[in-house]
Every structure is written in structure tokens, then in C-alpha cells.
Amino acid sequence: DYCYGGYHPVQVGDVFNKRYKVLSKLGWGYFSTVWLCIDLRSGRHVAVKVLKSGAGFTQAGQDELTLLRCASGPTARNPLKDRIVQLLDEFKIAGVNGIHICLVLELLGPDLRCWQVCFGNPGLSLTCVKHVITQVLEGLAYLHSHCKIIHTDIKPENILLCVTPQSSSHPPGDATQTYSTAIKTTLLQDPEAPRNLDNITVKIADLGSSCWVYKHFCQEIQTRQYRSLEVLLGSEYGPPADIWSVACLAFELVTGDSLFEPKAGPNFSLEEGDLRRIAVLRPWGLYEVLVEKYHLLLREASVFSDFLLQMLDFLPERRATAAQCLKHPWLKL
Numbered sequence: 001d002y003c004y005g006g007y008h009p010v011q012v013g014d015v016f017n018k019r020y021k022v023l024s025k026l027g028w029g030y031f032s033t034v035w036l037c038i039d040l041r042s043g044r045h046v047a048v049k050v051l052k053s054g055a056g057f058t059q060a061g062q063d064e065l066t067l068l069r070c071a072s073g074p075t076a077r078n079p080l081k082d083r084i085v086q087l088l089d090e091f092k093i094a095g096v097n098g099i100h101i102c103l104v105l106e107l108l109g110p111d112l113r114c115w116q117v118c119f120g121n122p123g124l125s126l127t128c129v130k131h132v133i134t135q136v137l138e139g140l141a142y143l144h145s146h147c148k149i150i151h152t153d154i155k156p157e158n159i160l161l162c163v164t165p166q167s168s169s170h171p172p173g174d175a176t177q178t179y180s181t182a183i184k185t186t187l188l189q190d191p192e193a194p195r196n197l198d199n200i201t202v203k204i205a206d207l208g209s210s211c212w213v214y215k216h217f218c219q220e221i222q223t224r225q226y227r228s229l230e231v232l233l234g235s236e237y238g239p240p241a242d243i244w245s246v247a248c249l250a251f252e253l254v255t256g257d258s259l260f261e262p263k264a265g266p267n268f269s270l271e272e273g274d275l276r277r278i279a280v281l282r283p284w285g286l287y288e289v290l291v292e293k294y295h296l297l298l299r300e301a302s303v304f305s306d307f308l309l310q311m312l313d314f315l316p317e318r319r320a321t322a323a324q325c326l327k328h329p330w331l332k333l
């Protein structure tokens with residue numbers, strides 16, 4: 001991937017745009033590498049996302065920038081904008097592999113997937129999951145209604161914690177370990193961490209595949225386990241597709257298992273009546289699953305399954321909106 005049109009080779013100590021000095025690597029994805037930097041002007045730590053340079057990546061980067069500019073910045077006065085990772089600056093670099101768009105983002109902690117790995121499965125207290133889901137829904141209410149943006153990739157990897165390492169033995173500048181590792185180490189060393197995490201703050205990150213409600217870039221959106229029914233069927237989608245993913249996320253954070261586990265198989269297309277001929281279909285209701293398999297208390301299981309089912313309505317237009325979900329009693333139980 002470190003070839004022409006691909007990632008930009010970065011060394012610790014490099015200075016981007018005469019301003020952002022690289023301290024360590026934060027992560028990477030299909031589109032980019034992400035670096036912990038110190039802003040030499042303000043002394044503040046930031047995350048710099050350096051996109052691949054190929055034509056397709058540059059276009060995707062431009063779209064990500066436009067969407068992020070809409071969702072952050074001083075022009076957005078809505079307090080809920082804080083539920084979305086904020087864009088602080090942007091620039092381009094010309095490197096050996098081409099021209100790369102760079103996004104300067106506020107520095108956040110590890111993603112929810114790392115957290116699950118860190119504290120075991122499911123690992124999070126119910127109180128904590130309710131806080132996380134509330135904040136994700138607040139972020140989506142803001143994206144959907146205020147920005148007219150569909151995130152299209154809600155999943156644990158794209159929900160980032162807002163934490164900073166406390167321990168001085170693992171400063172973020174320690175180049176021998178990544179920043180996320182430093183934070184994880186700090187959290188694991190703190191016996192109170194799982195309890196303290198009840199009041200954790202999270203933000204929605206990675207608007208790299210997002211689109212406008214009225215202008216889509218791609219027909220097949222979302223990561224498979226979190227993909228809504230309308231997208232699976234290839235029909236029209238809108239903000240309700242994100243709500244479906246939130247239901248999958250909530251189920252997973254509570255139980256530690258995926259709600260849907262799609263298996264790779266031969267490509268097939270459904271002919272009319274095919275679903276009626278599945279011989280081995282054994283329906284097991286969500287409430288029963290929560291009680292029998294995951295041993296939730298009856299009241300908890302009943303309110304939680306009601307919360308999830310309003311988000312999993314087959315008809316997107318009947319699915320609860322983010323604002324409606326926020327009023328659901330499960331979040332207050």
C-alpha cells in the first residue's frame with residue numbers, strides 16, 4: 001500500500017505543514033494512516049489523518065472534508081456537534097507517492113472495539129452501554145436533522161472514546177508504543193477503571209464513507225453485520241439505515257455477540273417465494289433470546305427488546321428516528 005497512489009510514508013519526528021510534529025502512529029484504515037502529532041503553534045495534541053493519494057482516494061477525501069466541515073467548525077453552533085469528531089485544520093502534502101489530503105482532527109482515545117478486547121466480552125456495564133448509546137443517538141440526531149448527513153458506517157470501530165492517559169510512565173509521546181496502547185495500559189492498571197468508565201464520553205468518528213441525505217455516493221453502504229435490510233435488498237436508503245446499525249451496536253455491547261452474523265457464501269439472488277421454502281427456519285424471539293441465552297432480568301429484557309425492535313422495523317419509514325429513540329425508557333432504566 002506504500003506505493004504511488006497509496007499511503008504516504010511517515011516517520012516519527014516528521015513535521016507536516018511546518019506545524020504538526022509526528023509523535024507516534026494512532027491507527028490506520030483502508031483509506032489512510034492516522035498520526036498523533038503535537039501542534040507546534042498551540043502545543044496541543046492532535047490526530048492527523050493522511051489519506052492515500054490515488055484519484056479515487058482524493059475524491060473520497062474531498063467528500064470527507066466537505067462532510068466534516070459541515071458537521072464541525074465554528075459555524076456549527078449546535079451543542080450536539082460535540083458528539084462528532086471535530087475537524088481542526090486541513091492541508092495537502094506532496095510526497096513520493098503523490099498528493100495527499102490531510103485532515104487535522106481533535107485527538108480521541110481508542111475505539112469501542114479495542115475497549116471490548118481490553119475488558120473482555122461484553123465487558124461494559126449496562127449503565128455504561130446506555131451512556132454510549134445515548135451519545136451515539138445524540139450524534140446521529142445532529143447529523144441526520146441538522147447536517148442532513150447519513151453516517152453509513154456505525155460500528156464499534158468508528159465510536160471513539162474521549163480519554164487521555166493519566167499515567168506519566170506512558171506519555172503519549174512514547175514512540176515505543178502507540179497512543180491507544182498507552183491509554184489501554186493506563187486503563188488496565190487502574191482497578192477502578194471499569195467503574196469510572198460509567199461516565200465515559202464517546203464520539204462518532206470516520207465520516208469517510210458518509211453521504212448526504214439527498215446525495216449518495218455509493219449504493220452498497222455499511223459494514224455487513226450492521227447493514228440494514230433496505231441496503232441488503234438494494235432499495236432506497238436514508239437516515240433510518242444508521243438507526244438499524246445502532247440496534248446492532250447496542251445488542252453487541254450488551255451481549256458481546258453480533259446481532260446478525262452474515263456468512264460468506266455463493267452469490268445468490270432471491271426469486272419470489274424462496275424465503276417461503278426455507279425448511280429449517282426456527283424463529284426465536286428477541287425477548288426470549290435476551291432472557292434464555294443472555295440471562296437478562298425480565299424487565300430489562302422486555303424494555304431492551306422493545307427499544308431494539310423499534311429500530312429494526314423492516315420498513316425504514318416506520319423505524320424510530322434518533323430523536324424518538326432518545327426518549328425511550330430503556331435509556332433511563
Ligand code: ATP
Nearest residue numbers: 026027028029030031032034047105107108206208
Ligand atoms: P476505514 O478503513 O475504517 O474507513 P479510514 O482510513 O477511513 O479507515 P479512520 O477509521 O478514520 O480511517 O481511522 C483509522 C484509525 O485511526 C481508527 O480506527 C482509530 O484507531 C484511529 N483514529 C482515527 N481518528 C482518530 C482520532 N481523531 N483520534 C485518535 N485516533 C484516531
Ligand code: MG
Nearest residue numbers: 029157158206
Ligand atoms: Mg474507520
Ligand code: MG
Nearest residue numbers: 029206208209
Ligand atoms: Mg473510513
